[in-house]
Amino acid sequence: MDRRRWLQSLRGLPRRKGPHTGRGDLLRNATRFTLRVLVGLGVTALGFASLIYLGILHYYNLGYAESILPALGQGFLVTLRLVAVVIPLGFALGFFFGWARTTRSLLLRGLGAVYVEVFRGLPPIVLIFFSYLLTTLAILNISRNPFIAGDVALWMGAIALSFHSGAYQTEIIRAGLLSVPTGQIEASEAIGMSRWQTMFRVILPQAFRISLPPLGNEFASVIKDTSLLNVIGWLDLAQIGLLQVSTALKMDFNLVFIIWIEIAMLYFVLTFAVTKVVRFVENRYKVPGLEAAEL
Amino acid sequence: MTMLRLQGIHKSFGKLHVLRGVDLEVNRGDVLCIIGPSGSGKSTLLRCTNLLVYPDRGDIFLEQVRVTTRAVRPEWVRQQIGMVFQQFNLFTHLTALRNVMLGLVVVKRMNPADARSKAELELQRVGLADKKDAYPAQLSGGQQQRVAIARALAMDPRVMLFDEPTSALDPEFIHEVLDVMGRLAKEGMTMVVVTHEMNFAREVADSIIFFDQGQIVERGSPEEIFDRPGHDRTKAFVGKILR
Numbered sequence: 091m092d093r094r095r096w097l098q099s100l101r102g103l104p105r106r107k108g109p110h111t112g113r114g115d116l117l118r119n120a121t122r123f124t125l126r127v128l129v130g131l132g133v134t135a136l137g138f139a140s141l142i143y144l145g146i147l148h149y150y151n152l153g154y155a156e157s158i159l160p161a162l163g164q165g166f167l168v169t170l171r172l173v174a175v176v177i178p179l180g181f182a183l184g185f186f187f188g189w190a191r192t193t194r195s196l197l198l199r200g201l202g203a204v205y206v207e208v209f210r211g212l213p214p215i216v217l218i219f220f221s222y223l224l225t226t227l228a229i230l231n232i233s234r235n236p237f238i239a240g241d242v243a244l245w246m247g248a249i250a251l252s253f254h255s256g257a258y259q260t261e262i263i264r265a266g267l268l269s270v271p272t273g274q275i276e277a278s279e280a281i282g283m284s285r286w287q288t289m290f291r292v293i294l295p296q297a298f299r300i301s302l303p304p305l306g307n308e309f310a311s312v313i314k315d316t317s318l319l320n321v322i323g324w325l326d327l328a329q330i331g332l333l334q335v336s337t338a339l340k341m342d343f344n345l346v347f348i349i350w351i352e353i354a355m356l357y358f359v360l361t362f363a364v365t366k367v368v369r370f371v372e373n374r375y376k377v378p379g380l381e382a383a384e385l
Numbered sequence: 386m387t388m389l390r391l392q393g394i395h396k397s398f399g400k401l402h403v404l405r406g407v408d409l410e411v412n413r414g415d416v417l418c419i420i421g422p423s424g425s426g427k428s429t430l431l432r433c434t435n436l437l438v439y440p441d442r443g444d445i446f447l448e449q450v451r452v453t454t455r456a457v458r459p460e461w462v463r464q465q466i467g468m469v470f471q472q473f474n475l476f477t478h479l480t481a482l483r484n485v486m487l488g489l490v491v492v493k494r495m496n497p498a499d500a501r502s503k504a505e506l507e508l509q510r511v512g513l514a515d516k517k518d519a520y521p522a523q524l525s526g527g528q529q530q531r532v533a534i535a536r537a538l539a540m541d542p543r544v545m546l547f548d549e550p551t552s553a554l555d556p557e558f559i560h561e562v563l564d565v566m567g568r569l570a571k572e573g574m575t576m577v578v579v580t581h582e583m584n585f586a587r588e589v590a591d592s593i594i595f596f597d598q599g600q601i602v603e604r605g606s607p608e609e610i611f612d613r614p615g616h617d618r619t620k621a622f623v624g625k626i627l628r
Contacts, residue, residue, distance in 0.1 A: 277474035281488035281540055291491055295478045336611030377478050379522025
């Protein structure tokens, strides 16, 4: 196997020329798979080795690391719930306003522009605080039941974060929609398709292909931004971590590293999983002949 | 019998008066070629014909039926009139077969199995049965344009419009597209072709229109236009092109 082909198999890219069947293909897939397994095993081994090394040096206390896991796990579940709300809601908003900004309607375009400028321009932490406080005040005015107010206001904070993320996604979706040449729309209308059919059958599938990589970027970013929500009282992963740190500081300063490493790993796992899903969808929208050039 | 009739068509884009009163008739089974300098409004005329661009004034009749009224949906008109573009405009995310099938399934509400067999038949007509699973980016320009023709034909149009179908092609691929069009003409399809292929126009066209500055300057048989043009502007244009 020459160097070029070996590099390609490493990157999991299909060869540019020739039929993709037969023994060669199978062999290539096998090589690729073996390489991936080897790299995965290598990284894991390295990680364990370094943890054991740190443990020997008394920097890493495995017993303590285990003892805080249940608490961090609780925080992880809260973060998971936030992500499960913020990403879909942000995407829905981005999708709607991205579409709105490309329509002919002046009203919708204006609305989209204002939405983006406001929610992208204001700091997310301010948005979160304001929506939390205003909701609390509003509900207390009506029901005077502080418990209901607390719950609703907490979720309003999460919704505010969705609006912030949605503003970024609006621009991502808009870029995707604008990347579809007018010729595609003309061709679609020329065979008698209505505007909606054109949208769903021709424009969106092509726009989505372009929008997916930056969308994955935004999802990865907003996962970590959910940690801003603890300023209004969410006991998410980062907040639980902070609480653990404050107790740990009373015992041994080195424990702080253990906590943060664990938090980092949990955020990483979540981000990695989400980007993997995006990658999977990306592959489904791949068009033969339109892959990026192999640089 | 008149298949298509345009009457006093006007169209402006802002201050630019692109079409300045066009009257035009095409009989069933005829091939009409439109020649003229670029920027003269030929493409806009075709786009007005299938209401891709709605004319500001004037009427269009398809088999004696006035289609420029609110009672007729533009989508219906476009379904009756096939169009082939200079830049092919195949749907890049679909295979050749799916490109042809899309209109059948979505617009004609055909069931997918029937649509598939009809699409395969249309691809066979343009000689691309073996390329049905290829994506546009994997096809040559000539092949893409033939798929585009198959896509338009699949809708069983009454008229076919061609907007400079070979202008974006490498010279080696031009003849394969012209061959398909010539065969189509022989089969009796009513066609309006904007083209710079004078040999094609001479051989296939029943009549030729010289179009300039948003108006029909002259209409006649190929011999009349090419060999004894009556108008000075036609003479100048034909002289430039044929040399």
